[in-house]
Amino acid sequence: MEHLINPKVKQIEISGIRKFYNLVSEIDGVLSFTIGLPDFPTPLHIKEQAIEAIENDMTTYTHNAGMLALREAAAAFMSEKYSLAYNPNNEIIVTVGASQAIDIAFRTILKEGDEVILPGPVYPGYEPLIKLAGAVPVYADTTGTSFKMTKDVIAPLLTEKTKCVVLPYPSNPTGVSLTKEELTEIADLLRGRNTFVLADEIYSELTLDRKHISIGTILREQTIIINGVSKSHAMTGWRIGFLMAPESIAKHMLKVHQYNVSCASSISQMAALEAMKNGKNDAVMMKEEYRNRRDYVYGRLEKMGLRTVMPDGAFYFFVEIPDGFSTSLDFALELVRKKKVAVVPGSAFSEYGEGYFRFSYAVSMESLIIGLDRLELFLEGK
Numbered sequence: 376m377e378h379l380i381n382p383k384v385k386q387i388e389i390s391g392i393r394k395f396y397n398l399v400s401e402i403d404g405v406l407s408f409t410i411g412l413p414d415f416p417t418p419l420h421i422k423e424q425a426i427e428a429i430e431n432d433m434t435t436y437t438h439n440a441g442m443l444a445l446r447e448a449a450a451a452f453m454s455e456k457y458s459l460a461y462n463p464n465n466e467i468i469v470t471v472g473a474s475q476a477i478d479i480a481f482r483t484i485l486k487e488g489d490e491v492i493l494p495g496p497v498y499p500g501y502e503p504l505i506k507l508a509g510a511v512p513v514y515a516d517t518t519g520t521s522f523k524m525t526k527d528v529i530a531p532l533l534t535e536k537t538k539c540v541v542l543p544y545p546s547n548p549t550g551v552s553l554t555k556e557e558l559t560e561i562a563d564l565l566r567g568r569n570t571f572v573l574a575d576e577i578y579s580e581l582t583l584d585r586k587h588i589s590i591g592t593i594l595r596e597q598t599i600i601i602n603g604v605s606k607s608h609a610m611t612g613w614r615i616g617f618l619m620a621p622e623s624i625a626k627h628m629l630k631v632h633q634y635n636v637s638c639a640s641s642i643s644q645m646a647a648l649e650a651m652k653n654g655k656n657d658a659v660m661m662k663e664e665y666r667n668r669r670d671y672v673y674g675r676l677e678k679m680g681l682r683t684v685m686p687d688g689a690f691y692f693f694v695e696i697p698d699g700f701s702t703s704l705d706f707a708l709e710l711v712r713k714k715k716v717a718v719v720p721g722s723a724f725s726e727y728g729e730g731y732f733r734f735s736y737a738v739s740m741e742s743l744i745i746g747l748d749r750l751e752l753f754l755e756g757k
Contacts, residue, residue, distance in 0.1 A: 387507065391720065395409060395707065405715045408716070409717050409733075411606075411689070413661065415664075417609050420649060421650050421657075422646070424645055424648070424649035425645055425649075436638055436641070437639070437641050439629060439633040439637060439638050440469060445644050445647055445651065449467055452651045452655060453602070459591050459592060459619065462622065465625060465626065467619050469647075470617065470636075471616065471639050472603060472605060472616045473601050473616040476601045476617070476618040477500065477573070479631040480601070480628060481504045481510070483624070485510040485539070487510070489509075489539070490534060491511070491537075491538060492514075492515055492524075492532050494517045494523075494546070495515060495727030496518075497543060497546075498547040498724065511536075515529060516528070518727055523551055523557065524540075524561075525560065526564045529564060538570060540570060542590060543575040544574075545582055545687070546578075546689065547691060548691050548719070550686020552582060552587070552687050552688045555588045558590045559593055561590065562594035565594065565597060566597070571598070576589060576600060576601060577602060577605060580662070581688055583686075600617075600618070602616065603617055607658045608647075608658065609661065613640075613647065615639055615647040669736060672734070673692070679751055681695065690736050691734065692733070692736065693733055694733075696730055696732055703720035703732055707719070707732055716750055718733060
């Protein structure tokens with residue numbers, strides 16, 4: 376019966392990140408630096424609010440767009456933190472994580488033959504959704520611009536078919552962000568075109584050196600913003616995201632969302648409401664710890680002679696593989712075989728990630744020390 380399966384589904388593959396994680400998870404004693412999962416627990420006050428919601432039987436459907444109280448709290452949070460102005464009544468949708476928000480955004484705006492410009496390297500979750508919507512991913516090589524998708528990188532790729540430009544900053548897998556000046560140049564380039572900007576800002580609360588700037592403050596009328604509580608409040612499993620866009624766009628996305636999931640979990644929404652209202656600074660402690668880890672890892676990598684760009688957000692390093700390895704997969708397999716240290720081959724992040732590996736520092740300092748010691752011994756041939 377396989378011949379009856381949608382050919383678009385047959386052509387996409389499981390994420391390279393998950394493939395490698397699943398592969399190494401079967402090896403005893405492996406230290407894994409593969410998954411982008413905060414190693415902090417969800418703050419206690421958030422968990423307590425969820426427990427109270429269960430005890431009070433708040434277990435029914437909510438409004439398709441999410442509880443109004445949560446949308447209001449999210450609007451206030453985004454306004455206070457990033458100067459974003461979205462009407463909670465008709466411009467914010469509570470989604471099942473940022474991933475579902477990206478999916479319904481693409482399915483709303485894309486049609487057969489449309490083109491979507493992505494930075495390469497990039498998180499692998501966009502390309503399959505673009506293809507399932509019948510559109511074509513067009514990768515911009517950012518390896519020569521410190522992994523930044525600048526105006527000059529985007530401009531040569533624009534065509535009449537360009538329906539969307541994806542700006543996923545702070546970046547997974549590189550950890551870099553864009554400055555206000557860089558975002559303004561992109562906005563000026565795209566303003567007035569029949570082109571959307573999908574700004575995936577899920578790591579916005581984990582900018583380590585400067586405040587996050589959203590292109591939604593510069594090019595609001597063409598921008599779709601993705602955010603959520605997964606990274607900012609260590610709530611990956613709660614699956615709550617926010618999709619924000621002008622009402623003329625959001626009203627159509629709500630239709631796709633409604634028939635896709637009806638609504639996000641009511642209990643998770645109550646937890647997210649607590650996060651938005653009383654957990655506005657929950658990320659501060661995490662950011663300080665991530666900054667300490669980042670600085671430590673950077674120092675160690677530099678001492679080993681490994682080339683990388685200093686990340687200013689998220690919790691990843693994207694590192695050039697050392698000489699002597701033909702592919703990033705060869706390097707990663709040899710490292711895990713000899714030293715039981717798992718990193719993600721750069722090839723998981725598009726062809727432009729080949730020659731690199733992603734190293735997540737969302738683990739304890741103790742694990743970082745041990746893992747980097749093993750990496751250093753590996754590079755020394757010991």
